[in-house]
Amino acid sequence: MRKPTLHDVAAAAGVSYATADRVLNNRGGVAKKSSDRVQAAIAQLGYHRDITAANLSRKRRYRFDFLLPEARGGFFAALAAQLAARVPQHRQLRQDITLRLLPAFDAPALAQAIDTCVVDGVDGLCVVALDHPDVTAALMRARAAAVPVITLVADTGAAARSAYVGIDNRTAGRTAGDLMLLAHRGRAGGLILPVMGSAQARDHADRCAGLHEVAGPTLEILEPLETADDADRLQQMLATALQRHPGITGIYNLGAGVPGLIAALDQHHRAATPAQGSDNASPPRMVVISHELCAPSRGALQSGLIDAVIDQNPGRELDQALRALTRLSDAQPFDPASGVITPAVHFKHNLPPLPADGPDGDT
């Protein structure tokens, strides 16, 4: 038998189509007895509303707004680019995606942008959250207006959003610990230097804690450098630290500023092997693990300056975020657990292809 329609349900329940419709879209004004019979018929027939037909009828288009921090060529630039690549595809699925760039770390601006979107009547919001009362309050207002809210990459309290999509940063740090332990398998000891943007940043702190949790018992871990995510500062501080601690066997760069990391490593290696021609002949002894796969870190992986990159897989995060928004704004269930992305680990040879302009062309 073919898929049942609402007409079938109405017939089975012994009511008119209109009544079945009233129940399905709970418009009220239905006697409980009738309502129950319709519900029963729905369950019995295994009826599922044809969402495409419904959307066609309502002329419904979903409007999803993404509020991302303005990119300085790093991770968020890549994220924005990947989002842009998905726009045409989702346009065909009746989903209009708008990308709004905001000054980074500006909580009032973010809060205001959220309010604006809600007033404008978006169907869903995706936000890189800041752990700030203004933002939380704005998110609560959005939720109060029944707008699904996804926090992306950075979370807030669970009450202020429908779901979080991103990696568990503690897990990422633990994974770095796994890698460090593996790379120190053959050595006696080990001295790890964590490099972070700021100890204030929740995600950085979590990563650092994860590293300690896993590698701490076995390896010695230095006080982390705090670079404020500035490439130049990173380079300076790292150079100094490498001089001061010649015994360093591993570096874990868990913040931004990969170019600075590379510059410092480059310089350090050059100093260590002044007249050596081939890179292959003397591989760096230090183990270098960094976060976020981007052009500089790809290059460093390939040249051997970095050994492994832990990536949060922005493409996958966007897909999950969009999926969550779609389902939530259709009032379908979305398992918040499926928003947690497993960090990917990349080495020299399992680099994903550079994302093309779009996953596919249009037509």
Add this chain to the structure above:
Amino acid sequence: MRKPTLHDVAAAAGVSYATADRVLNNRGGVAKKSSDRVQAAIAQLGYHRDITAANLSRKRRYRFDFLLPEARGGFFAALAAQLAARVPQHRQLRQDITLRLLPAFDAPALAQAIDTCVVDGVDGLCVVALDHPDVTAALMRARAAAVPVITLVADTGAAARSAYVGIDNRTAGRTAGDLMLLAHRGRAGGLILPVMGSAQARDHADRCAGLHEVAGPTLEILEPLETADDADRLQQMLATALQRHPGITGIYNLGAGVPGLIAALDQHHRAATPAQGSDNASPPRMVVISHELCAPSRGALQSGLIDAVIDQNPGRELDQALRALTRLSDAQPFDPASGVITPAVHFKHNLPPLPADGPDGDT
């Protein structure tokens, strides 16, 4: 302005809706002049057919058949389970997915199943291919019947399928090489034992070649064990090999039979540290890398018997395969490059959550 409809196109082209429709669905019987004008209008307005409305009207349902080898509780069982979990979701998207299990490595059976599906009028096929002339011929027949064919996990010649979805096994082997090198960073030498199912199997051979390519120059690599993917044989052979080569520093299990691997390792460790209580105190010196994330390999990762698992991410593969089928059977472009999945590397702490029954519930 709202999204243009075919009516708009017809108006812009100065023809009737009927003519525009004839052009769009090229039914023929249209003068070239009119056809050109319609095409121009389509391009100019940026018209895109509303596929959902079209499908609604045609009562179209996609029928996609998946031909998978019968699972013996390993990788293909997981694949089948994940596919089953996706069925209800795609049912709502007008996609009827049928899973057909076939005896493993039976080329004639596979070829016949393919023919049957084509005769039955499937809209798309997804096949774990065998490199056999019968299979290739059947696939060519399918393609001749304009049925999109995706090869999953195992490929054939490019001519016989629309796209391949799966990992590049050479890449996977290279990644194992990366890991081995990393784990041997602190040691003088290294002796690696590859364990494979059969040197005949293309995927196994590729993985082995990748390992040699990357780790070969630096580490010594033994002749691979060939276990025919049998857990018991694997255990036997591995135990023997470990006795014969006490200097082994790394094992790369690139085939099936993880339980056998675990058993052999367990036994070996017990023999090595007879009266030692705590596992933490003396971590195994050998580096063990295996393929395919499944219950046994998860357990072994967590207990520390295995250090890393290279996984081909069956869930992602299925998603890509379904995407490819959808697009191809709508005559939309699909970039074959996007079918190549980057192998994921898992350690003790970045294990993905066990896939639930379905990515989400239904309703």
Add this chain to the structure above:
DNA sequence: CGTTTTTTGATAGACGTCTATCATTTTGAT
């Protein structure tokens, strides 16, 4: 020019749902 062919237009009904309206029936309270 008349006749056949080709091309075009007009239109109706379907797909499954939504929204709205109006008439009718049932219920509950008085």
Add this chain to the structure above:
DNA sequence: ATCAAAATGATAGACGTCTATCAAAAAACG
């Protein structure tokens, strides 16, 4: 039993596309 309120039924038009049919117009042909 009376009357208002609540519940239900019937139905029509829309959403954007597909399919089909029939008549009308245009082109090609001898």
